Amino acid sequence: MSRVALEHITKRFDDVVAVDDLTLEAHDEELLVLLGPSGCGKSTALRIIAGLEAPSEGTVRIGDRDVTDAEAKDRDVAMVFQSYALYPHMTVARNVEFPLRARRVPPAERDERVAEAARALDITELLGRKPAQLSGGQRQRVALARAIVRRPQAFLMDEPLSNLDAKLRVQTRAELVDLQRRFQATVVYVTHDQVEAMTMGHRIAILDRGVLQQVDAPQAVYERPANLFVARFIGTPPMNTIEGRLTGGADHLVFEASGVTVALPAGLASATMSASPDRVVLGVRPEDLRLDPAGSLTAKIILIESLGHERHLVVRLDDGQTVIVRQPGDQTPPRDGEAVTLSANPDSLHLFDADTEQRISS
Amino acid sequence: MTADAAILPGPVTASTEVATRRRGGPSRRVRLLGRYLLLSVLAVIVLFPIYITVVNSLLRPAQIASQPPTFFPTHPIFSTYSDAWSSGHLGHYLFNSFVVTIIIVGGQVLTSILAGYAFAFLKFPFKRALFVLFLATLMIPFEVTVVQNLTTVVSLGIYNTYAGLAAPFLAWGLGVFLLRQAFLGIPRDLDDAAALDGYGNWRFLWRVAVPLARPSIAALTVFSFLTAWNQYLWPLLVTKDEHLSTVQIGLRQLRGTSLENVNITFAGVIIAVVPLVVLLVVFQKQLIRGLTAGAVKG
Numbered sequence: 001m002s003r004v005a006l007e008h009i010t011k012r013f014d015d016v017v018a019v020d021d022l023t024l025e026a027h028d029e030e031l032l033v034l035l036g037p038s039g040c041g042k043s044t045a046l047r048i049i050a051g052l053e054a055p056s057e058g059t060v061r062i063g064d065r066d067v068t069d070a071e072a073k074d075r076d077v078a079m080v081f082q083s084y085a086l087y088p089h090m091t092v093a094r095n096v097e098f099p100l101r102a103r104r105v106p107p108a109e110r111d112e113r114v115a116e117a118a119r120a121l122d123i124t125e126l127l128g129r130k131p132a133q134l135s136g137g138q139r140q141r142v143a144l145a146r147a148i149v150r151r152p153q154a155f156l157m158d159e160p161l162s163n164l165d166a167k168l169r170v171q172t173r174a175e176l177v178d179l180q181r182r183f184q185a186t187v188v189y190v191t192h193d194q195v196e197a198m199t200m201g202h203r204i205a206i207l208d209r210g211v212l213q214q215v216d217a218p219q220a221v222y223e224r225p226a227n228l229f230v231a232r233f234i235g236t237p238p239m240n241t242i243e244g245r246l247t248g249g250a251d252h253l254v255f256e257a258s259g260v261t262v263a264l265p266a267g268l269a270s271a272t273m274s275a276s277p278d279r280v281v282l283g284v285r286p287e288d289l290r291l292d293p294a295g296s297l298t299a300k301i302i303l304i305e306s307l308g309h310e311r312h313l314v315v316r317l318d319d320g321q322t323v324i325v326r327q328p329g330d331q332t333p334p335r336d337g338e339a340v341t342l343s344a345n346p347d348s349l350h351l352f353d354a355d356t357e358q359r360i361s362s
Numbered sequence: 363m364t365a366d367a368a369i370l371p372g373p374v375t376a377s378t379e380v381a382t383r384r385r386g387g388p389s390r391r392v393r394l395l396g397r398y399l400l401l402s403v404l405a406v407i408v409l410f411p412i413y414i415t416v417v418n419s420l421l422r423p424a425q426i427a428s429q430p431p432t433f434f435p436t437h438p439i440f441s442t443y444s445d446a447w448s449s450g451h452l453g454h455y456l457f458n459s460f461v462v463t464i465i466i467v468g469g470q471v472l473t474s475i476l477a478g479y480a481f482a483f484l485k486f487p488f489k490r491a492l493f494v495l496f497l498a499t500l501m502i503p504f505e506v507t508v509v510q511n512l513t514t515v516v517s518l519g520i521y522n523t524y525a526g527l528a529a530p531f532l533a534w535g536l537g538v539f540l541l542r543q544a545f546l547g548i549p550r551d552l553d554d555a556a557a558l559d560g561y562g563n564w565r566f567l568w569r570v571a572v573p574l575a576r577p578s579i580a581a582l583t584v585f586s587f588l589t590a591w592n593q594y595l596w597p598l599l600v601t602k603d604e605h606l607s608t609v610q611i612g613l614r615q616l617r618g619t620s621l622e623n624v625n626i627t628f629a630g631v632i633i634a635v636v637p638l639v640v641l642l643v644v645f646q647k648q649l650i651r652g653l654t655a656g657a658v659k660g
């Protein structure tokens with residue numbers, strides 16, 4: 001397997017900039033996830049790696065080779081499509097061996113490799129069937145087998161799980177991770193599902209409107225989102241954000257919004273002093289807020305969503321903003337409409353510059 | 363024409379039938395009865411001329427002209443068929459028709475596949491305009507271009523040859539349209555997958571696109587065969603030797619000999635139609651699928 005690198009890739013469709021100066025590398029044997037909302041340019045970036053789309057600017061490298069001008073078939077990457085893209089008129093066996101036929105692999109070796117791929121994906125009994133006679137999950141495995149059989153430099157996957165039902169998706173997710181490990185594959189994996197990204201990715205690259213927002217390990221992205229977009233995009237329910245200003249001195253910095261005052265911990269305060277923004281956005285994840293009789297924030301419960309193991313409390317602050325509090329299922333639930341006080345874990349506050357939307361922190 | 367009348371009501375009845383079945387009740391039977399009645403009338407309208415032709419081919423010439431007309435031959439004469447075959451040289455004419463028709467069908471299917479693929483999958487300048495131009499040719503009756511075609515064929519030196527008989531029909535706008543539509547129905551992901559699997563346009567066309575467009579190709583084959591087989595004006599103009607005449611020209615010569623043999627002409631007509639009937643029966647299933655391919659998904 002090989003690394004896959006995009007260097008200053010820009011792709012324009014007429015007046016739409018689908019990918020904007022993207023520099024990104026999937027290391028050898030890494031599962032890199034491209035994550036972002038619909039239309040952010042994930043698929044376009046993947047298709048540029050595959051050679052199905054030519055970049056307007058920039059360089060694509062696979063291994064040590066500059067493949068920017070190479071044709072798709074010469075790039076030695078395999079792709080798994082959301083639609084699976086199986087050839088409906090061919091049996092599963094023919095589908096899987098189709099790429100080998102194109103490369104004139106001798107029949108004996110072909111059969112051997114098809115059998116091997118079929119075993120790896122547990123589709124040996126399906127080899128004689130046509131795609132129409134398969135379930136969604138089985139089709140998905142065939143598509144994976146067709147990718148694996150080629151032994152490519154890298155795998156590209158565009159939302160391969162999105163056509164599966166929720167249960168099968170969770171199961172297949174684990175199988176994909178296992179497969180990636182067994183084949184020590186370099187995988188670029190596109191999804192708009194942050195749970196998939198968090199659970200599967202070695203690193204996550206978050207895109208918004210064609211621009212790379214942050215690349216890091218899932219936990220790092222979650223704990224230290226680089227900007228407001230990432231902060232709000234990663235995590236369910238999403239991070240609460242409150243816009244306000246900073247008052248007080250270096251030793252006692254306070255975040256103030258209408259009806260809300262939060263004292264900032266020393267570490268955050270010193271970082272803030274050097275940046276000294278006018279307006280800031282305070283971010284706090286729902287699990288970092290808790291009902292606390294001694295808390296400084298007064299609020300009113302307006303909705304309780306129970307998921308069994310936890311509850312999402314939608315509360316309204318005095319100034320009318322709503323925030324979400326995550327409460328473990330074993331704590332006593334508040335009543336609807338009840339007035340409560342909240343406190344936030346001071347070590348897990350996130351502060352962003354309201355103008356640049358960038359993270360402010362040490 | 364017979365094909366249209368017989369086939370087109372197919373999908374319509376199928377869908378309405380489902381609807382009525384769901385509604386149920388006695389009105390359903392009335393509706394069904396009405397529908398079959400209508401279809402039967404249409405069938406009679408279509409079949410009657412063919413029936414009369416068969417009857418007339420079995421009568422003596424005097425009976426054919428008599429009033430009231432005979433609708434059922436009490437003493438059928440079957441020798442008209444062997445007479446038509448031998449005295450009309452129908453065997454030879456049928457052979458000519460086969461050769462010319464096969465060249466035309468082969469040419470049309472091939473050019474339609476290639477052009478249809480280009481319009482569906484390739485990017486090139488003036489694609490839209492060219493496609494509209496292709497469609498526009500469908501609005502020009504053949505008679506308008508016949509003189510120009512004739513001079514072209516003469517100047518190419520293929521007047522009075524099989525090539526001359528076939529040349530103007532080797533490409534057909536409707537065929538290109540039909541296959542473009544069929545190719546557009548193929549998911550683009552398949553194209554992309556094939557590109558990554560190592561297949562260029564040419565191999566993708568023959569290994570994936572053509573097999574998937576088979577119903578439409580079958581439909582085109584049949585339509586193309588029908589029109590080529592039934593040609594009259596062009597073969598008349600472009601041949602001067604009788605040994606190149608197609609069966610439709612041969613039939614005219616059969617009639618030309620004398621009016622007393624009109625029953626033999628009718629027999630000849632029936633013989634000339636047999637290949638078409640065989641073709642329709644063989645391709646029936648594919649043809650219906652091809653006609654409904656765009657309308658019904660799956």
Ligand SMILES: Nc1ncnc2c1ncn2[C@@H]1O[C@H](COP(=O)(O)OP(=O)(O)OP(=O)(O)O)[C@@H](O)[C@H]1O
Nearest residue numbers: 013016017018037038039040041042043044045192
């Ligand atoms: N062939 C094209 N022609 C014109 N615009 C395109 C083309 N392909 C993509 N775009 C535009 O580029 C942008 C990015 O599209 P892309 O398909 O990469 O998004 P995506 O992140 O994969 O979204 P999704 O999650 O919905 O699949 C969109 O605004 C889209 O409209």
Ligand SMILES: [Mg+2]
Nearest residue numbers: 042043044158
């Ligand atoms: Mg996409």
